[in-house]
Amino acid sequence: xxxxxxxxxxxxxxxxxxxxxxxxxxxxxxxGCYLFDCRADEDHNRLVVSLVGSPEPVQxxxxxxxxxxxxxxxxxxxxxxxxxxxxxxxxxxxxxxNMTMPECADLARSFGERFYRETEIPVYFYEEAALRPDRxxxxxxxxxxxxxxxxxxxxxxxxxxxxxxxxxxRAGATVIxxxxxxxxxxxxxxxxxxxxxxxxxxxxxxxxxxxxxxxxIGLALKDRGLVQVSLNVTDHEKNPLYRxxxxxxxxxxxxxxxxxxxxxxxxVPAAALMSSAEYYMRxxxxxxxxxxxxxxxxxxx
Amino acid sequence: xxxxxxxxxxxxxxxxxxxxxxxxxxxxxxxGCYLFDCRADEDHNRLVVSLVGSPEPVQxxxxxxxxxxxxxxxxxxxxxxxxxxxxxxxxxxxxxxNMTMPECADLARSFGERFYRETEIPVYFYEEAALRPDRxxxxxxxxxxxxxxxxxxxxxxxxxxxxxxxxxxRAGATVIxxxxxxxxxxxxxxxxxxxxxxxxxxxxxxxxxxxxxxxxIGLALKDRGLVQVSLNVTDHEKNPLYRxxxxxxxxxxxxxxxxxxxxxxxxVPAAALMSSAEYYMRxxxxxxxxxxxxxxxxxxx
Numbered sequence: 001x002x003x004x005x006x007x008x009x010x011x012x013x014x015x016x017x018x019x020x021x022x023x024x025x026x027x028x029x030x031x032g033c034y035l036f037d038c039r040a041d042e043d044h045n046r047l048v049v050s051l052v053g054s055p056e057p058v059q060x061x062x063x064x065x066x067x068x069x070x071x072x073x074x075x076x077x078x079x080x081x082x083x084x085x086x087x088x089x090x091x092x093x094x095x096x097x098n099m100t101m102p103e104c105a106d107l108a109r110s111f112g113e114r115f116y117r118e119t120e121i122p123v124y125f126y127e128e129a130a131l132r133p134d135r136x137x138x139x140x141x142x143x144x145x146x147x148x149x150x151x152x153x154x155x156x157x158x159x160x161x162x163x164x165x166x167x168x169x170r171a172g173a174t175v176i177x178x179x180x181x182x183x184x185x186x187x188x189x190x191x192x193x194x195x196x197x198x199x200x201x202x203x204x205x206x207x208x209x210x211x212x213x214x215x216x217i218g219l220a221l222k223d224r225g226l227v228q229v230s231l232n233v234t235d236h237e238k239n240p241l242y243r244x245x246x247x248x249x250x251x252x253x254x255x256x257x258x259x260x261x262x263x264x265x266x267x268v269p270a271a272a273l274m275s276s277a278e279y280y281m282r283x284x285x286x287x288x289x290x291x292x293x294x295x296x297x298x299x300x301x
Numbered sequence: 302x303x304x305x306x307x308x309x310x311x312x313x314x315x316x317x318x319x320x321x322x323x324x325x326x327x328x329x330x331x332x333g334c335y336l337f338d339c340r341a342d343e344d345h346n347r348l349v350v351s352l353v354g355s356p357e358p359v360q361x362x363x364x365x366x367x368x369x370x371x372x373x374x375x376x377x378x379x380x381x382x383x384x385x386x387x388x389x390x391x392x393x394x395x396x397x398x399n400m401t402m403p404e405c406a407d408l409a410r411s412f413g414e415r416f417y418r419e420t421e422i423p424v425y426f427y428e429e430a431a432l433r434p435d436r437x438x439x440x441x442x443x444x445x446x447x448x449x450x451x452x453x454x455x456x457x458x459x460x461x462x463x464x465x466x467x468x469x470x471r472a473g474a475t476v477i478x479x480x481x482x483x484x485x486x487x488x489x490x491x492x493x494x495x496x497x498x499x500x501x502x503x504x505x506x507x508x509x510x511x512x513x514x515x516x517x518i519g520l521a522l523k524d525r526g527l528v529q530v531s532l533n534v535t536d537h538e539k540n541p542l543y544r545x546x547x548x549x550x551x552x553x554x555x556x557x558x559x560x561x562x563x564x565x566x567x568x569v570p571a572a573a574l575m576s577s578a579e580y581y582m583r584x585x586x587x588x589x590x591x592x593x594x595x596x597x598x599x600x601x602x
Contacts, residue, residue, distance in 0.1 A: 006593070034600045036593075052597055096593065188585070245582050261585040270571065270594045277574040280581035281546050284489070284562040292307070292337075292397065293571045296353055297598055299335045 002054045002301055004097035005104065006181060009062060010089045011047040011069050012078050014040040019072040020047055026064035032057030036267060045080025046089070050267070052096065059111050062091060066119050066174075075146045075172040083139070085146045086121060086172030090138065093129075093178045096269060097297075104178040105129040112162050112176045119171070122153075122163030126177035131161050138175060146172045180213075183233040183272055184265035185241055187248040190258040194220040197227035200251045204229070204244065211247065213239040226260060236269075242276040270294060303355045303602060305398035306405065307482060307568075310363060311390045312348040312370050313379050315341040320373045321348055327365035333358030337568060346381025347390070351568070353397065360412050363392060367420050367475075376447045376473040384440070386447045387422060387473030391439065394430075394479045397570060398598075405479040406430040413463050413477045420472070423454075423464030427478035432462050439476060447473045481514075484534040484573055485566035486542055488549040491559040495521040498528035501552045505530070505545070512548065514540040527561060537570075543577040571595060 013019050020040050027035040027049060037050035049065075051058055066088045073087035093111070095104040108129035116123050130136040144152065150167050152158045159165045160173055167173050189197060197218030204210040213235035221228050229248055233239055241264075249259045264273075271288065278286055288294050314320050321341050328336040328350060338351035350366075352359055367389045374388035394412070396405040409430035417424050431437040445453065451468050453459045460466045461474055468474050490498060498519030505511040514536035522529050530549055534540055542565075550560045565574075572589065579587055589595050 004597075034597060036596065052593060241582065259583060261583040263585055264587055264591060266591065267593050267596070268591055270592050273575055273578040273592070276582055277578040281542065281577055282560060282562040284564055286565055290565060290567065290569055291571050291574070292353060292568050293598055294594055295337060295568070296305075296335060297594055297601075300598075300601055 003095075003099045003103075004052065005055055005058060005099065005107070006094040006096050007051045007058050007062065007091065008094075009049050009051070009065070009091045010084075011049070011065075011073070012045065012075065012080065012084045012087050012089050013047050013069065013073050014042050014045040014080065016072075019069075022068050022072065023047060023065050024049065025068070026061040027051055030057050030061035030064070033061040041082070043080070044082035045078065046082045046084070055099075055107055059114070062111070063115065063118050066115065066121070070119055070121070070168070070171045074170045075167075076170065078146070083142050083145050084172075085142050085149050086168070086174045088119075088121065088171065088174045090126075090175045091115075091177075092127070093176075094181045095178070096181070101128055101178065101180070108176050108178040115174065115176065116162045119168070120163075121168040121171045122160035122166070122173045124173060124175045125161045126175050128178040129176065135161075138177075141175050149173065180235045180237075181269055181272075183236050183241065183268050185231045185233055185244060186263040186265065187229045187231070187245060188221065188224075188226045188260045188263065189229065189248075189252055190260045191227055191255070192220070192225055193255075193257075194218060194227050196252065196255045196257055197229050200229050200248055201231075203251050204231070204247055211239045211244070214244060233272075236272040236275075240275045240279070241272055242279040245276075304396075304400045304404075305353065306356055306359060306400065306408070307395040307397050308352045308359050308363065308392065309395075310350050310352070310366070310392045311385075312350070312366075312374070313346065313376065313381065313385045313388050313390050314348050314370065314374050315343050315346045315381065317373075323369050323373065324348060324366050325350065326369070327362040328352055331358050331362035331365070334362040342383070344381070345383035346379065347383045347385070356400075356408055360415070363412070364416065364419050367416065367422070371420055371422070371469070371472045375471045376468075377471065379447070384443050384446050385473075386443050386450050387469070387475045389420075389422065389472065389475045391427075391476045392416075392478075393428070394477075395482045396479070397482070402429055402479065402481070409477050409479040416475065416477065417463045420469070421464070422469045422472045423461035423467070423474045425474060425476045426462045427476050429479040430477065436462075439478075442476050450474065481536045481538075482570055482573075484537050484542065484569050486532045486534050486545060487564040487566065488530045488532070488546060489522065489525075489527045489561045489564065490530065490549075490553055491561045492528055492556070493521070493526050494556075494558075495519060495528045497553065497556045497558055498530050501530050501549055502532075504552050505532070505548055512540045512545070515545060534573075537573040537576075541576045541580070542573055543580040546577075 201216040201218040413424040502517040502519040
């Protein structure tokens with residue numbers, strides 16, 4: 001089949017239903033672009049859209065939606081709880097099938113050029129698509145948000161990667177990038193002692209020296225009499241779910257605590273679960289093309 | 302998405318490439334019918350085709366292929382190592398998505414009527430589509446093969462389920478049915494003692510009182526210094542792969558023998574592996590619609 005990507009564009013509008021509907025329209029009506037989820041948050045005043053499809057239709061729909069967003073969103077009057085620098089705040093591309101990460105980064109960069117040509121919104125590249133190492137991290141690019149960037153954009157250190165060194169008068173700037181698929185994964189433990197979950201979260205997360213592609217916190221599930229190690233796995237190929245599970249199990253054993261259950265939150269690529277089935281059952285020489293549904297998807301193109 | 306079925310028609314031709322090619326043609330060229338595999342065996346003089354698709358295009362392609370088979374295959378002169386009663390020997394339908402087994406059995410029966418109308422080949426129904434309990438088993442329907450059935454078809458006990466009580470002069474009869482997806486699954490053990498594999502196969506298979514939907518034999522993998530419990534799981538929902546694996550592991554422990562690896566042979570539905578990932582990782586409340594590829598397949602229709 002053709003290349004397949006996920007894209008999760010974030011728009012700075014979470015309150016006006018008619019604007020949200022108008023922005024979502026091209027994602028619903030562009031053949032080959034599949035709208036998986038569309039979630040508006042009033043407090044954040046932000047719309048998070050989840051798309052899957054081939055690169056071309058996804059890009060076409062993104063451009064159309066961006067033009068609608070520019071017409072309806074004015075950053076000069078926008079307020080909301082989530083950090084943002086533009087009406088079309090951030091567009092991350094994720095490779096799903098038949099695409100490498102370098103190819104996806106190239107896609108993000110060429111889309112950034114097209115995006116600027118068609119919307120006149122300046123573009124910053126982040127994560128795998130970053131052109132400057134310091135711009136890999138989204139929070140660095142977005143520092144000070146729209147209000148600060150409006151002045152600082154003239155400073156060469158904050159010049160956009162594409163476009164003139166000034167923000168779009170209404171739509172600000174857009175951050176475009178490439179990153180791996182993020183799996184939200186929780187491990188629930190049979191204790192009411194939240195300290196156990198917090199210690200394990202500290203042991204496993206990258207920020208305190210654990211697994212390189214895991215973020216995590218420990219919290220109590222009071223109603224259930226359990227605690228939870230709540231994790232984001234930012235690279236499930238390098239840090240597969242079975243390894244994360246066994247890591248938590250091993251640490252929990254130190255406290256005489258059992259893994260009661262795990263939770264996969266939201267969407268997940270088939271490979272993230274297959275690798276765990278392969279591990280636990282020791283399946284030798286398995287090829288994902290043996291899975292009927294994946295083969296069919298390839299054949300349907 | 303629409304209903305999805307697998308179908309594995311068997312044709313009594315495994316030697317003449319031009320005939321094999323002609324029979325395969327409609328499976329390749331009917332939109333909505335996806336040809337997964339096409340395997341001719343010279344000794345068996347038999348062609349086994351593996352199809353996936355929506356019921357309508359799969360049936361259309363089957364009728365077209367059957368008409369070609371009737372033109373080129375004469376059961377009066379056919380010889381081969383595999384039991385058979387007709388040019389289009391057997392057509393099993395398997396429900397894959399959005400279809401229950403009773404619906405699939407109905408599909409098999411209505412297809413049987415259409416098949417007879419369009420080809421004049423009489424039809425027997427087997428397994429879940431059987432109209433008489435004694436015809437559930439394929440080997441009963443095929444008893445004595447083409448040569449015996451030609452005479453015995455006049456006997457009411459062997460009358461076809463659809464059509465006059467006589468065979469098609471060239472194409473014999475066809476057995477049509479509905480059955481669950483069959484998963485070929487092997488468990489390789491770290492011993493050279495084939496008796497261990499044979500004992501475990503005996504313990505697990507239905508025919509000697511084990512799991513109801515498992516067939517199995519024990520054999521030696523001499524080159525590898527291992528033995529194998531070679532299994533067919535005829536209902537992976539009732540006898541999931543993790544349970545089969547753990548059953549074998551428990552029995553092997555009695556002999557101080559380890560499960561070295563397992564093998565999934567050929568195609569497998571995603572659910573057969575997902576259920577194992579769910580079991581080993583204790584994933585709570587998982588919905589297959591969370592898997593991107595399955596969701597996409599639904600949306601692509």
